[in-house]
Amino acid sequence: MKSDLWITEKQTEDLAISFRVKKTLHEEQTDFQHLALVDTYEFGRMLFLDNCVMTSIKDEFVYHEMISLVALNTHPNPEHVLVIGGGDGGAIREIVKHPKVKTATLVEIDGRVIETSKEYLPEIAAAFDNPKVTVLVDDGIKHIQENKNKYDVILVDSTDPVGPAVGLFASDFYKNVYDALREDGIMVAQSESPFMHQDLIKGIHNDLKHIFPLVKLYLAAIPTYPTGLWSFTLASKKHDPQKVNPEDIADTNTRYYNKNIHFAAFVLPNFAAEIFK
Amino acid sequence: MKSDLWITEKQTEDLAISFRVKKTLHEEQTDFQHLALVDTYEFGRMLFLDNCVMTSIKDEFVYHEMISLVALNTHPNPEHVLVIGGGDGGAIREIVKHPKVKTATLVEIDGRVIETSKEYLPEIAAAFDNPKVTVLVDDGIKHIQENKNKYDVILVDSTDPVGPAVGLFASDFYKNVYDALREDGIMVAQSESPFMHQDLIKGIHNDLKHIFPLVKLYLAAIPTYPTGLWSFTLASKKHDPQKVNPEDIADTNTRYYNKNIHFAAFVLPNFAAEIFK
Numbered sequence: 001m002k003s004d005l006w007i008t009e010k011q012t013e014d015l016a017i018s019f020r021v022k023k024t025l026h027e028e029q030t031d032f033q034h035l036a037l038v039d040t041y042e043f044g045r046m047l048f049l050d051n052c053v054m055t056s057i058k059d060e061f062v063y064h065e066m067i068s069l070v071a072l073n074t075h076p077n078p079e080h081v082l083v084i085g086g087g088d089g090g091a092i093r094e095i096v097k098h099p100k101v102k103t104a105t106l107v108e109i110d111g112r113v114i115e116t117s118k119e120y121l122p123e124i125a126a127a128f129d130n131p132k133v134t135v136l137v138d139d140g141i142k143h144i145q146e147n148k149n150k151y152d153v154i155l156v157d158s159t160d161p162v163g164p165a166v167g168l169f170a171s172d173f174y175k176n177v178y179d180a181l182r183e184d185g186i187m188v189a190q191s192e193s194p195f196m197h198q199d200l201i202k203g204i205h206n207d208l209k210h211i212f213p214l215v216k217l218y219l220a221a222i223p224t225y226p227t228g229l230w231s232f233t234l235a236s237k238k239h240d241p242q243k244v245n246p247e248d249i250a251d252t253n254t255r256y257y258n259k260n261i262h263f264a265a266f267v268l269p270n271f272a273a274e275i276f277k
Numbered sequence: 278m279k280s281d282l283w284i285t286e287k288q289t290e291d292l293a294i295s296f297r298v299k300k301t302l303h304e305e306q307t308d309f310q311h312l313a314l315v316d317t318y319e320f321g322r323m324l325f326l327d328n329c330v331m332t333s334i335k336d337e338f339v340y341h342e343m344i345s346l347v348a349l350n351t352h353p354n355p356e357h358v359l360v361i362g363g364g365d366g367g368a369i370r371e372i373v374k375h376p377k378v379k380t381a382t383l384v385e386i387d388g389r390v391i392e393t394s395k396e397y398l399p400e401i402a403a404a405f406d407n408p409k410v411t412v413l414v415d416d417g418i419k420h421i422q423e424n425k426n427k428y429d430v431i432l433v434d435s436t437d438p439v440g441p442a443v444g445l446f447a448s449d450f451y452k453n454v455y456d457a458l459r460e461d462g463i464m465v466a467q468s469e470s471p472f473m474h475q476d477l478i479k480g481i482h483n484d485l486k487h488i489f490p491l492v493k494l495y496l497a498a499i500p501t502y503p504t505g506l507w508s509f510t511l512a513s514k515k516h517d518p519q520k521v522n523p524e525d526i527a528d529t530n531t532r533y534y535n536k537n538i539h540f541a542a543f544v545l546p547n548f549a550a551e552i553f554k
Contacts, residue, residue, distance in 0.1 A: 006293070013297070014318035016283070020291035041291035059472070062546070195336070195500050221498060221506040221546070223472050228505010229498040256546040264544035269339070269498070269533040 007038050007046075009053055011226035012196065017053075019043060025120050030112040032164045037120040043224055045121055047088055049113070049159055053224045055088050060124055063190075064090030065257040066220040066265065067232055071153045071186045072098045073249045073262060074234070074241040078152045079103070082180070084140035084168065086157030087113030089125035095155075096130045097252040104133050105151075109164055111137035141167050144176040151181055156189035161200065169200070171207040174235070178211050184238040187212075194219065194272040195227040202275050208235040216241060218265040219272065220256065231272075242266055284315050284323075286330055288503035289473070294330075296320060302397050307389040309441045314397040320501055322398055324365055326390070326436055330501045332365050337401055340467075341367030342534040343497040343542065344509055348430045348463045349375045350526045350539060351511070351518040355429045356380070359457070361417035361445065363434030364390030366402035372432075373407045374529040381410050382428075386441055388414035418444050421453040428458055433466035438477065446477070448484040451512070455488050461515040464489075471496065471549040472504040479552050485512040493518060495542040496549065497533065508549075519543055 005021040019040040026037040036048040044057030055063065068091045072078045079102040083091045087108035095104045104127075108114055114135065117125040127133055136143065144154075154177050158165040167173055168189070177187050191197075191204050194217075201217065208215045212235035222230045234241055246259045285295040296317040303314040313325040321334030332340065345368045349355045356379040360368045364385035372381045381404075385391055391412065394402040404410055413420065421431075431454050435442040444450055445466070454464050468474075468481050471494075478494065485492045489512035499507045511518055523536045 002291075008295075012319060014279075015297070015320075016295040018285075018293040018295065042289060043292075061548075195498075219498075221472075221496075221504075223504035223506065227498075227500035229500065255548045258547055258550075260544045261546055264541040267537040267541035269538055270535055271338075271532045273535075 002041065007040070007048070009048070009051060015226070017224070019046065026116055028112065030110050032110040035112055035116060037116055046224070047117065047121060050163055052160060054159065055090060055121070055124060056224050057121065057123060059223050060090050061255040062220050062222050063230070064094050064124070065254050067091055067155055067157055067188055067190060068094040069098075069252065069254065069257045070218060070232070070241055070262060070265065071155065071188045071234060072101070074236065074239050074244055075152050075184070075186050076239065076248075080151050081105070081153045081155070082107065082151045083155045083157050084144070085159065085165065086155065088117040088121055089114070089128055091155055091157050092133055093124065093127040094252070096127045096132050098250055100250070101132060104130075105136065106133065107136045107138050107140045107143045109137070109139050141173055141176075144173065144180045147180050149179070149182055152185055154181060154185065154187045156187065158190060160192070169204065171210070174207055174211050178237075181237060186234065186236045186239060188232050188234045191217070191231045191233040193225065193227040193229055194231050194275060195229055198275045201231055201233070204233050205276060208233060212236060214240055216266060217268065217272070219268065220265060279318065284317070284325070286325070286328060292503070294501070296323065303393055305389065307387050309387040312389055312393060314393055323501070324394065324398060327440055329437060331436065332367060332398070332401060333501050334398065334400060336500050337367050338532040339497050339499050340507070341371050341401070342531050344368055344432055344434055344465055344467060345371040346375075346529065346531065346534045347495060347509070347518055347539060347542065348432065348465045348511060349378070351513065351516050351521055352429050352461070352463050353516065353525075357428050358382070358430045358432070359384065359428045360432045360434050361421070362386075362436065362442065363432065365394040365398055366391070366405055368432055368434050369410055370401065370404040371529070373404045373409050375527055377527070378409060381407070382413065383410065384413045384415050384417045384420045386414070386416050418450055418453075421450065421457045424457050426456070426459055429462055431458060431462065431464045433464065435467060437469070446481065448487070451484055451488050455514075458514060463511065463513045463516060465509050465511045468494070468508045468510040470502065470504040470506055471508050471552065472506055475552045478508055478510070481510050482553060485510060489513060491517055493543060494545065494549070496545065497542060
């Protein structure tokens with residue numbers, strides 16, 4: 001018989017999502033946040049940080065493909081890629097599959113996310129041993145300040161803009177990301193739900209517009225995130241994701257992303273387009 | 278201070294969504310189902326049938342635009358439109374806005390849905406008094422059997438395939454829908470979530486493929502529905518929604534649908550495309 005134990009995320013003060021628990025695998029207070037790994041009936045094993053869903057075995061592919069592959073297939077030569085945050089390793093797993101990538105660097109502030117993901121989410125933390133990968137347990141803000149003109153693509157795979165991730169949503173940080181990118185570099189940041197976080201999305205967009213010549217929002221459907229619709233903000237020094245030649249898009253055995261999704265993800269419903277008006 | 282009263286939908290046996298309640302507006306057992314109208318903090322007033330979310334003031338526009346406007350803008354001359362179910366009136370509201378529509382007929386089995394929607398969801402039930410509209414409180418299956426070669430577009434705006442709606446997911450019903458359509462008619466049915474209801478989607482698709490020459494799935498993001506991603510199945514005797522001239526798409530003051538969404542909605546992520554393999 002199934003347990004009647006549930007884990008609930010208060011997605012807002014007035015909205016909650018609850019998952020029936022098969023087993024609590026691990027729980028600890030790290031130096032940075034509360035971390036829990038829970039096996040659920042509906043979404044399989046799930047990672048929670050400060051009681052927010054970070055990823056689940058069942059739907060992680062959407063987030064990890066969509067934060068990574070749009071930029072990787074926009075840049076003509078994405079040799080050196082940096083992920084800030086992303087300690088579960090899912091973005092890194094997608095990055096190393098891309099044939100043009102030579103180095104993939106992960107800078108995660110909380111080493112316990114990496115260690116527990118390796119233990120409990122091996123399908124996601126699948127590429128840490130890949131020879132292209134360097135893992136640094138460090139402050140992403142500091143790393144960005146200390147590295148100039150180095151990366152082709154930088155992914156800001158952060159938690160929500162509370163707790164340790166606040167600095168990853170700041171204008172100063174974006175300026176340093178610009179400088180850490182090479183002359184035709186691209187950054188992507190997860191930027192929350194267009195149904196709920198319009199002010200945040202608009203703020204990120206406006207901040208980036210002062211720094212990068214090209215800033216665009218794209219969307220993907222992620223069931224375990226609030227409202228089920230998530231946004232990513234792409235900022236580019238030169239290359240336009242909507243002007244990619246579809247034939248140049250690498251086939252990397254994906255479950256969400258494909259040549260047509262690459263373009264369709266940028267098509268915004270009116271309510272989302274209106275965020276920028 | 279806000280209440281700590283919540284209304285919870287068990288979206289599956291193992292997944293629940295909960296909305297903090299401002300006020301319970303109305304509750305009754307109709308001849309067909311349990312009906313509740315609840316004012317919530319996050320999504321405003323909401324209609325629940327048999328404890329499932331049907332619609333909310335905050336996100337209703339997505340469902341109602343997307344079930345209606347894709348077919349209406351695919352058919353070159355959608356003069357006579359039928360909605361089966363849809364007692365909240367949201368689809369009818371979108372239909373009568375379309376400049377080519379001459380008659381919009383609603384056949385809803387449960388008159389209490391119509392009456393309570395008029396009272397508590399007037400923004401949604403906004404077009405019942407429009408001169409184009411005829412409302413019939415009747416069995417949609419019977420109506421379809423008794424009307425042949427009559428409609429240009431038929432929308433099956435049903436509840437989930439349990440309770441009174443089961444017959445609206447049957448192959449015999451689709452055959453009768455085909456006959457109720459004119460020679461170049463189009464039908465659209467809501468067909469649940471591609472993340473969860475793959476077998477249902479595949480079954481609907483296969484049934485319709487035996488009847489209509491052209492059957493296509495399209496998607497829209499609906500926060501209050503399970504997984505947040507919803508599908509619609511369009512079956513057409515002649516016109517292809519992906520071959521519409523964008524310039525022919527009517528501008529009807531929408532919040533989700535637009536000329537580009539018309540096409541992007543048919544772009545399926547790999548996991549959804551694989552349903553049909």
